[in-house]
Structure formats: C-alpha cells, structure tokens
Amino acid sequence: MPSDRFVQGEMLMRILVWSAVAAFALMGAGVADAQQAQTPRKGGVIRMTAPYAASFGSLDPQATPRAQDDIVNKAIHRTLYNWDTANSKLVLELAKSVSVSDDGLVYTYKLRDDAYFHNGRKMTADDIIYSYTRIMDGKKGYPGARYIRLIKGATDVEKGTAKEISGLRKIDDYTLEITITDRVDPGYYLFSGSTAILPKEEAEKPDFASHPVGLGPFKFKEHIPGSRVVMERFDKFYKPGKPYADRLEVLIMAEAAARDVAFRNKEIDTSILGPAQYVAYRADPQLAKGILEVPEMFTRSIQFNLADGGAKPFKDKRVRQAFNLAIDSDLIIKRLVKDKAYRAVSWLPPSSASFDKTMKPYAHDPEKAKKLLAEAGYPNGFEFELTTSQNESWGMPIVEAIMPMLAKVGIKIKPKLVEVTVLTEIAMKGEHQAYIGSSLTGPDSLATLRCYYSKTPRTACNYTGFSSPAFDKLLDEAGQTGDMAKRTDLLKQANNVLYDEAPVWFFNYNKAVLAHQPWIHGLQANPTEITHQYPEDIWVDATSPAK
Amino acid sequence: MLLVLARRLANVVPTLVAVIALVFLLFSVLPGSFISGMGEDGRTTIDPAVMERMRKEMGLDDPLPERFAKYIAHTAVGDLGKSFRTREPVTYLIGQRIWPSLKLMFAAMAFAIVVGVTLGFLAALRPGSLVDTVSMVAAISGLSLSQFWFGLMLMYLFALTLQWLPSFGYGDGGIMHLILPAIALGVGPMALLARTTRAAVLDVLNADFVRTARSKGMSERRVVEWHVLRNALVLVITIIGLQFGSLMGQAVVVEKLFAWPGVGSLLIDSVFQRDMPAVQGCILLIVLFFLAINTLVDIAYVAIDPRIRYGR
Amino acid sequence: MTADSLLRVEDLRIALAGDRTIYNAVEEVSFEIRRGEAFGLVGESGCGKSITALAVMGLLKRPLSLGGGKILLDGEEIQNASAARMRMLRGSRIGMIFQEPMTALNPLSPVGRQIAEMFVLHQNAGWSEAMDRAEEALRQVRVPSPGRRVKDYPHQLSGGMRQRVMIAIALACSPELLIADEPTTALDVTVQAEIIDLMAELCAAKGTAILMISHDLGLVANMCKRVAVMYAGRIVEAQPAEAIFAKPQHPYTQGLVDSLPRLGERSRRGQQRLREIAGVVPSIQAYPAGCRFNPRCPRASDVCLTTAPAITPLPAANSIEALVRCHHHG
C-alpha cells in the first residue's frame, strides 16, 4: 500500500528530522537504560570486528586514512577533539577548555595534565606541536595534512619552506595556542583519527607502525597481520575508572558470510550487518535484542556528470528531476535495502543542523517524469552509461533495481561495472556519464556542501561538475560569517537549492547497523562511522564466553 | 645429484626473471590508484593534493622503463620495495604472512595426502568394490565443488551447527583454528590425489614385476609393501608436488573466506588496494614457492628412483 | 598316471568373462610333467599357453579365472588350494621366469634384494643372511662380480643379465618345477643359447623339472623331451620331441615344422617362423565352429567345419605320451 508506506516514511522522517540529538537519544535509549541498571564490570575481553578489508593498513594513525585502521587507532590513540556520540557534537578530548579570539581564528587550549603515553611519559603541548608538524612532512604525504592545513603556516612546512608551523605556539607545557586560517570550527578537523597525538621518542623509531604507542585507553600488545590486533588495558588512562575491560581484540573479518557464522557462534562481540543479515537478525528474537542502528552521515546517490564529458540530457534540470521522479526509491529501500537506510531528501543527512525538516523527498511519479522529459525534448527517453561498483548498498544491485523503473519512462541504462578503487579515479577524471556511489556528508556541513561549489575542482570532490551562481553565493556567505546560526541557515538554503537542481539522484542516507552480543554494554551509536567506538566506555558482563 | 640441482636452477632463474618482468608490466598498467578514496564502503576520504605528492614520492610518475630498471635492480638484491599502504618494506610484510601460509598449506596437504592417498590406495586394491565406487564418486565430486561454497558449508556445519570448531581466523595460531580452512583448501588436492593414486596403484599392480613378486609366493600385503608402494609413489609424487606448489596461489579464496592471515589474503587485499609493491612481492613469492617445491620434487625423485640417480 | 609324476593337469578350463558372455580361453587341456623332466608347450601368441602357466601358478587375474579341471602338484590338488597354501608353493616348489626381463624386475629395488626376498619369504632367513645368499645365487647364474652386482638396479644390467637374475630368483629355493614363459624371446640371439643352457644345466643339477613355454618349436624341441602344441585354447598335439619333427600329426604342427629351417639355421631365420601358415589366429570371440584350425587348414573338409575333433591317442605311446586332435591327422 503506497499510502501506508508514505505515512510510515513520513513518521520516520519526522522522528529523525525533529533533531538529530533526539533521534540519537531515541536510538541509544534502549542501550543506555539497560546499562544504568547495572554497574559496569571491570575486566573481561572485548572482541570487536574490523569488516572493511582483509588487513590493517598501518597502525601509525597518521599514516592511514582508512576507516578500517581507525577502529584500532581509536583504542590506542587520541586526538585533540572527539565526537560525542551521546550529544552529537564535538567535544574537547585532550584539552580541558578552550578560548576563542574575537575574530574566531585564534584558539587557546588548556591541555590535560593527566594524559600519559603508554611509555609512561606525560603529554605536553610539545607533543601536539610535534605531531601536527610530523603530519605536514611533505615527503611523507600523510593523509591528515588536509586537516592540519587549516593551521596557519602548515602549508609552508609541507612545501619545505619552514621547519615549524607558525600557527602553533606553546605558551607553557599545558597551554597551546593554535591560529587557523578560516573561520571554521577546528574540531571538525582535529578530531580525525589521522591527527592523533604521538610521542616523539616512539614515533621516530623505525618500527613504530608495528609497535604503536599512544594516549588511548588500551595499549598495543600484539598484531598478527591479516588476523587481529590485541590490546591491553592502560592503567594510567586519564579517565578515572576506565577502561573497564582487561583486553581488547579487534578481529579482521571482511567476509560477511563468515562474520555471520562467527557472530552466531559467539566468537565475536560485534558485527556490522548488511541488508540481508539485517533482516535475518531482526527476525530472530534472540539476535534482535542486540541490534544497534545509527543514521550515518553517508549519502548514497547517482552523480550525473554535468560537464561536457557527460551525457547531454543531464545538462537539463528537468531531466534530472524526471530521473528522481521516475524511481520508486521508497520501494527499493524497503524491499531491496531492507529498510537499512533512510530515504534521502537532499544532499545533507538529517543529522545535520542545516537539514530542512519541512522538505519532502521527490515523490514517485512516472507520469510527471515523462512530462518533464518531453518538455526537455526527450519524449522517447535516452540512453546513458552508468558507472557502478559491486557494492551491495550503492552498486550493481541498486542499478539492477532501477533499470526496469527507468525503462518505463524511456531512460535506458548501460551499466559499466568497475572496481571501487577505479570508481573514484573515473569520477575524478570526469570519464563518466554518471556513477552511483556513497559520499561522506558530515559532520561538517560546510565542507560537505563545498562539493557542489563551482570553484571546487573535480579532483577534490565536485564529481558532478555542478555550477550554480546562487549556490556559490550562499556558500560564500556561509563561509564568511562567524555567526553559527546564520551559517546553518545559509547552508540549509544551499541544500534546498541542491534539492531543486538535483545534480544527483537522491537515493538514501545509510543506516548503519551493528549487531552485538547481549553481554557487551556501552556501545556508542557513532554517526560518522559506527565501527569507531571509544572502547573505554565499553564493558562486558560475566556472561561473555571470552576468556 | 648436484648436477640435477644445477640443471634445475639453470631453468628456474630465467623463469623467475620472466615472472618478475611479467608481473611488473601487468600491474603497471593496472587501472585505479592505491590512494583512491571509495574503498571500504566509501568510508575513506583522500586528499588529492596528498595523492599527487605520494605518486611522486613513490615514483609512479616516472617513465615505465626507468621504473622497470629500478624494480629489477632492487629485486635482484632482495629489496621488493615499500608497500604503498603500510609504508613498510614488502619483504617484512610478506615475512609476517609466510608462517601462517605455510601452516595452512602443510595442514591442507597433509589432509590431502593422508585422505587422498589412502582412499586412492584402498580403491585401487579393490577395484569395482564399494570402497572404490564411493571414494571415486567422492573424488570427482570434490573436483566439481566450488571452493568457497564448500568452505562456507564446513563453517556452517562444524562451527555453527555442531560447535566443534571455531569458524574463522587465526586465533593464537593453535590447531583448532587450522582445521576448517585446511580441509576447505585440501579437498581439491585430496580429490585429485585420490584419483591419481588409484590410477598409479592400478598401473603398478598390473606391472610385470608385481606378477613376478606374486610368483615368488609373496602375500598381497608384502607385494604392496615391498613393490607397489614405492613405485606408485613415484607417480603420485609428481601430482603432490604440482599441487603443493600451486597451493599458495589457490589459497587466496580460502584465506579470504576464513580470514586467514596468509600470503593469499595479503595478495587479494593488496590487489584491491592497488598496493603494487605488495602485489608484486606476493606473486613473486608464490612463483618462487612453486619453483622451489618442484625442485624439491626433482630431488625427491632422485632419492626414490635410481634410474634418475644414475643419470639415464 | 606315472609314479614319478610331478605336475598333472587334467581337463583344464580357463574362463574369460566378456562383456556379456563367458568365453573359454583354454579348455580340455591335459598334460603331465615328471620329476626332473623338461616339457614344452608351443603355440602362437594368444593360444592360451601363458595363461595355462599362470593357472598352474594360481595367478590368474580377472577377467580370467579357473573354469574347471584339476591341477595336481605331486599328487596334491592345488586348483582350489587356499591362498596361503599357494603362496607356500609358489617360489619354494614352483618357480617362474617371465618373458620381459626389463619389466619383470622391480625398477626401484636392487636386484640382490629381489633375490634375497626369496630366502626371507620361504626360508626364514634374516635380511643380511639373505643378501649373502643372493650374492651366491648370482654367482651360480654366472653373473660376473656378483658382490657388486647385488647392489645394482635392474636398469644397470643388460637384458641377459637381468634374465639371469630372474633365473636366480626362480631357482633360489630349488623348486621342483620351473615354469619358463618365453624366457629368451626378448633377448639377443647370441644370449638366447647361453640362457637356455644355463637353465638346463641348473635344473639338471637341482633335479628341477621345466615347463618351457614358447612360440619357438625348434627351441622347445631342442631342450625338452616331450612337446605339446596348443592352438586356440586347446592342445592339438603332444608327442616326444623327436617324433614331432619326424612325424608331425596335426596340420598345424606340420605347418610349424615346415616353417622351421633346418636345425642350426634356426636362430637366424627364426624371425619368419610362422609366416608360412596362412591366416591368423582367430580371436577368442570368433572361434570357428568345429575344428578351430579349419580356416587355415589345408586339409579342412566338411566335417572340420561342424564337428570338433576328439582326442586321438597316437599309437606307439600311451594317451599322455602322444595324442592328436584332428579329423585328418597323419
């Protein structure tokens, strides 16, 4: 029943849209309540899984941009800021307080004086300066450089014209002043795992990547490449009483079918679920109790190439709107994605403050789509090549589902299958007519929307080659204002421009689903990446079979 | 003996050089870049400026002949370069994987030999019997199975349903974690060995010298022990060698399925991450292993078969 | 039956299981060998002489099996003897030499060991003692420097040497009967005589009887006292050796004799021995009705096409000594 679905969808949207905070509170409520009834148990073993690849890249947190590696790095290392999942905002992690200058460019941090590295040394401002300077080593090409470049003088170090970052100033051991170049919240930049703070004496050892030392709640014990990383409780961790568990194991399991068996066999405590398993786990009364759902800040879409290399019809806004109207996205989400996603409205996810709660997603209206196509001069439709990967949530299966739907309005798809690694390259080079993919759309909404800014090069992230003066103007204003409320509002308008221009097919926002065993508590519904858990808050009760 | 070895090595070296060249050329035209961003479910973002920088740093923009010359020069002295991904030397990276790989291969081969050769033997000693029919049907079925499918079935049966064995991973390196992947990997060679052994033993049992042995008034058991075993072994050992040699390559699927930290899983992971030095290193090792095993088989021949020893 | 009868084969039938039918590969074969006597069995390839020998050894293999008849060794019926009993007889009381010395020896085992096995198997010898005796056995068959040769592998020996090793194996336990199945066919002509002489000499010394199987009538007649000729699974004629040459009764034997050159030139022209009998041996599935020789027989008449000839004892001898199976013998 379409009307039922619609009502359902609308209700869902309203809940989410109300505010991201409320949504998270709602999601996390069950977990939180259960935990309050019990006191966290000390000891035990946590067994998490790393599902994204068959190995870890590097345990040097600054050397890796990979989500997979950050699962471990979150336990061993710490960054200046953290994402507070419970309150859905950035918080200071290694500093106790911060004061901002009036122009919004100079930040003065009072650092923690109780943070110790695993080698026993206390962290000081020098360590932060060292770490950020290390990231800017131009010869190494560390991925975190894109964040540190925000700090004044960082690019000079990268180019080799300076040895020190001029925007970093140590006032005393526990006071640090950071000068930035843009009026943005540096927290969005300095919470990324690739900006972790490292002790110089360890980081300069040649085997640092295999024997990482950091500030995190767990210290490194063993790494069997391709199999697992084992960590042990760090007793001098700065949060009193934490971490709870004695040991943390992160087991590599890229194969979903195998992960399913292992989870059911109680060999692992957490597992990421795909759509198929999401259905199965929800249907199982036992397993259903241990499902953690999070609206992640990922938007899945088909990005049309609007530049000259793309397909001509897409240059017409009406064609793009018709595309959005022709597909029954709700049906695909319900039947194929098994409700493991939220219908996308525009580009920004509902957890963004700039998400417009009053907006409704494109309806499924093939008749109107046909009309628009006819108006645009394609009464008989057209054919185009859609580049896609094999990903089950934003790849070939989705393409297979939309093919017959689009065929009904005359749009024919020639799917071109490539590997994910090739997909980005094709998108960057503009060698596609359209591609289907997934994009990180948070937590920094300004940075997210920059991907449609006309001056953003294709290689950065403007894969559509979108260019709209109205949109540019809104973004310029948003960047210049220091008033956060005003910025939010401007970005909201910009997001609505995108809705109307439809440079992409707005498919869905991902719902990340983490299955967990009944004995594990304190998991966080992290919307930036559900596998990234702060393990100091996790504890296992005595029913865990792990020894 | 030395002569055999020397001749063998003379064959191995050019093959190895050719493999190095081939692998290098194949993978230098591989599309996609190791620093592309959409890996890991679109969760990894990359700065294009950093990408450019790294390309330069790794010499990826140098002309191909120059890169090739460099690669050959480095490989010749055992330097396989640094992994794009981990920034560690490839030799170190591979070194960590060799032991788990060898363990899995030896276990799989032990399973294949013990079960396969035994079945083949029993089948050959009673051709046409129930044992023969059943084991040969099993063998040909084993050859017709999709490896990952079979592995998954093992997982469901022995880990989930019966709960006898852990389903995945390396654990602490103990034997329990080894059993399922070893069986999944070993079933193909096992089936092949069962068939080969049966054929070889039947061949030998029909040989004239076995009739001679029988005419000496020997019991069947002694005929088999004294005259059939060794001769059949010569035939079987070729297949064992070929199978064992290519097992490291075949293990890719099983290692991926069972999250086994071997060379195969490193290879497939590196292919998908476009980590060329690691890919090249893995393939080189796999080929080297194949050649080494075959050289060993040749040596084993010399030990077993006097006709070769005395240079016929 | 004579008192000193060693081996007596009565009405032997060997069955061959075909796809649907069972054929008689050998039938109505009877003969007797006395102690110390050399007896020859002659016929073309496929006539059944080798499987007759194997039947005596109890070594018939599927699809062949014993279909009927009796085999008596020293009066003991052995055609149904247990496997264990047969193993005791084989090697110790009956030795056998095969045609192909190249393949009849295990290529992966030193020849000394292959001889020594006999002493281990039948005389409870230990391996070191057995090896010593193997060396002695090699000396007996006149292998030069036997001390070195015991460690040699078959491929290191010449064909003649290998056949000497086979003789050493067969005679190691001084059996009462030696079955020699085409022992010299695969050898150079110059070596043939040496091997035959060696066999004859050793058997005479040990009192061993010989069942000599060959396609070469001349060779057999030269060595044996009595000769039986087989054709298509049946014995068609049996006579003392001299009589075969002097008065061959069966047209097939006649053909064989005619195809032989005069004694002395035998070995040189031996290659062409049977060319002069027209036609080929029929296959087992296509044995003609009546006398099986009729398609090739110059004397064939109507009766030969319909009725199998019965055994006719020849005068001047008892039924064992001489017989012929022909409607038109003489």
Added chain:
Amino acid sequence: MTLIPIKLMPRLRGGTSLWIGGGLVGLAVFVAIAAPLIARTDPVMDANLMNAEIPPGWEFPFGTDAQGRDIYSRIVYGARISLTVGVGSQILNSLIGVSLGLTAGYWGGWWDDFVTALTNLMLAIPSLIFALAIMAILGPGLSSLLMALGLTAWSYSCRIARAQVLSLKSQGYIQAARILGYGDLRIMFTQVLPNILGPLIVIATLGMGTAILSEAALSFLGLGIRPPFPSWGSMLSEARDQINTVPWLSIFPGVAIFLTVLGLNLLGDGLRDILDPQSTTRRS
C-alpha cells in the same frame, strides 16, 4: 601374458561416466541454447521488487531473488554465460596452445626455446593468480573473463602439440611430406592435428569445468563477471551472505555449477578412456 589384453573394467567405467557426464553436459547445453524458449521471464529486466525473495513454489519454481526476478529464468540464462565462459576460454586456450606447440615443434630453434620458456613461465604462475591479475587489469566482465581464463591455461595443449610434432618428425613423416611437396601448414593440419585431437578434447572438456569453477572463485573474490546478466558463479557468490536466510538463492546456482562441472569431469574421464587411453590421470 600373451593373451590379447582386454581392459574390461576401464571400459565399463568409461562407459558409465561417459553417459552420465554426457547427459549432464548435454542438458546444460540444451538449456543454454533453448534459454529464450524455456525461460519464463527476462533475467534482467523483469525485476519486480514487490515479488522479492519469494520461496520456491508454483509461481516461481526456484523462487525469486532480492530484485524479485525469477531465479529459474536466471539459471537458464546463466547457463549461457557459464558455458560461454567454459567453452570460450577453452577454445582460446586450445588455439593458443596448439599454434604455439605446433610451430615450436615444427620450426624448432630459438622459437622453440622461447615457447618452451613461455610454457614453463605459465606453469609457474598459478592460473587463478594469473586470472586474478588479468581481471584486475581489464575490469570485471565477460570478455575480460574469457581473456583471463583463456590466456592462462594453454600450457598443456601446447606441450601435447609440441611433443606430437617432435615424434612425427623423428619418424620421418614430416620430411616425407615435405618431399611430396606439402606446405608447412598442410602438414600441420593433415599430419599433426588429427593425432592430438583426442587428448586435446579431453583437456578442453576437463578445462571447461575448471573454468566454470574459476569463474565462481573470481566472482567470490569480487573479480568475476557481474550482473545485470547472470552467471552461475556470480549468482552463487552474491547469495553467500544469505545462505541461511534465503537459501534458495544459493542452492540452485550451486547445484547448477556442481552438476555441470561434475558432468564435464565425468565426460572428460569417459572421453579419456576412449580418446587418450595411454595417459594416466595427469591433471592439475
């Protein structure tokens, strides 16, 4: 034994496996050829999400997949892809192997050395690894797959062809044919090819089974042929996450692969007994 050797058991075995194998393969071939006639729906376009994941029953004999497509029809069309992969790759392998082997044996010299070295090289790289590399370079798809499996397993046919030429050479046939004024090509086609056809067919038959399994393995590794058009390997590989929740997704392609490969293996065995009697089970 001077009796005519009659291989009774082998012949019986060859017969049984030939018949069963031939039957299974024949069925697969029939299904592939008759696909448009016996399929019930279009395997790609007839997706209807309202019908997603219906268990096997009267309406959908093999059930439907996540896209609501009839699995029976996809299996039927999948036979085309899987057999194309099997047959195509083996034709390619045979062509390469035979032409290299023939010319190497015939012309000898540096070309022979080169081909021999190349053969050794091909044998040294496990074919799955080689195929994987080629797939990674060419990207997923049917033509890449044909290349990946067709360029990597020709060493056996090459060796056989070369050996046959050399043996004919040593017997003087080739000189004789030359004296008679036959051209090189004619000699190769009339003298050599007929002699190696038997073993070649056996190798190709068994190779087809291996190719179909390799296709499944490559699909599992994420480098196979991929939808929308179905192959059995990709169907099986995609369904693996749902083995215990939507089992029919994997059962039918799994059974199709197993029976076809089993059929090819049995057929290969049977053909070997007829066409290539002297060889022992030498295969890897």
